[in-house]
Amino acid sequence: MTKFYNEILCKLETAIQDLEIETDYSIQRIETVIDLIIKSLLELKQFVLAKGFKNTDDEIHFFKYQKPIIVAKLIYYNSVYKIEAKKPYGDKQIKKFLNKELFKLKKLFDNNIDFYKYYRSNNSFLNDKFFVRGKHDIRLWLDTFYFEADHRFSTSHDYKVAKIIANDLIQVYLEDQLNSNHTKISDNSSLNWTGSKTALIELIYALYAHGVFNNGNTDIKLIAKTFEDAFNIELGDFYHTFMELEARKINRTKFLNSLCEALVKKMDEQDEK
Structure with missing residues (x-):
């Protein structure tokens, strides 16, 4: 089923x-x-x-x-x-x-x-x-x-x-x-997404797949729209972008992997202080 x-x-x-x-x-x-x-x-x-x-x-x-x-x-x-x-x-x-x-x-x-x-x-x-x-x-x-x-x-x-x-x-x-x-008012938020749109779409779909909003019962459109409003960005055809991510032969979660690496590096730096 x-x-x-x-x-x-x-x-x-x-x-x-x-x-x-x-x-x-x-x-x-x-x-x-x-x-x-x-x-x-x-x-x-x-x-x-x-x-x-x-x-x-x-x-x-x-x-x-x-x-x-x-x-x-x-x-x-x-x-x-x-x-x-x-x-x-x-x-x-x-x-x-x-x-x-x-x-x-x-x-x-x-x-x-x-x-x-x-x-x-x-x-x-x-x-x-x-x-x-x-x-x-x-x-x-x-x-x-x-x-x-x-x-x-x-x-x-x-x-x-x-x-x-x-x-x-x-x-x-x-x-x-x-x-x-x-x-x-164009700048209705003090936070602006300065990374790539592809990276944000990868993050949004990861959160959607993990079911972190409303116990996993939220439409992807609603999540994407919330991120657009929060970070002053227009994602455009995010479905198409996701399909391009799916089609990658290697490193399909490039941005998420870089997030993990950055966080671990930050933790290691804190430990060294």
Whole structure:
């Protein structure tokens, strides 16, 4: 399952990145992305229905950590599609509209605070009820959506996890829109990345692969955007850069290796004092 899932996710993210070379959120482009995600989910569903899972742990892992990543993309792009389609004219009207959308995210968070705490803290004592098909408990934070879903490919809470992941991305999108709606101070941070973009992308993917943010349940786009804002840098097509790193024959983690060497050297110098 994991190998097939990773292939589906990689193919999808590459296709989305190819479409996102342009920076604008055109309605037509978003429609194309949504169609790609739906097709990917259909492939995944067909595989699950045909192959099933080796055991309950595999099923929990899929519905808690894997399927929600792709469903979150669908929720995110569908939300962006609706926002772009409904966005009013005029700076003041746009600002009011975007702030209202941010308030909706906060309200959703407040209404689901117990499950957010369970998920964000990486608890597992209710996993057999939340992420195993046919094991729902109506007393445990159920959405009406679950009763309309195909229970062969859904659990009571995998969609709720996807909403959490998607809402992080939607918040970043809305805040970006608000920032672009007024003049920004160019030097909003005292820290500027002065190394190469390739080095930073290598670091970002290493942190992403190690799962150090939100227990490993954070989209790579969100991590990259956070680093861009923090260090006043535009990474551009970071997916393509990562693929170039993958294609290296030797020393694929050149920057990370140099970091280790620099840290060990610093420690040795401290010991000599």
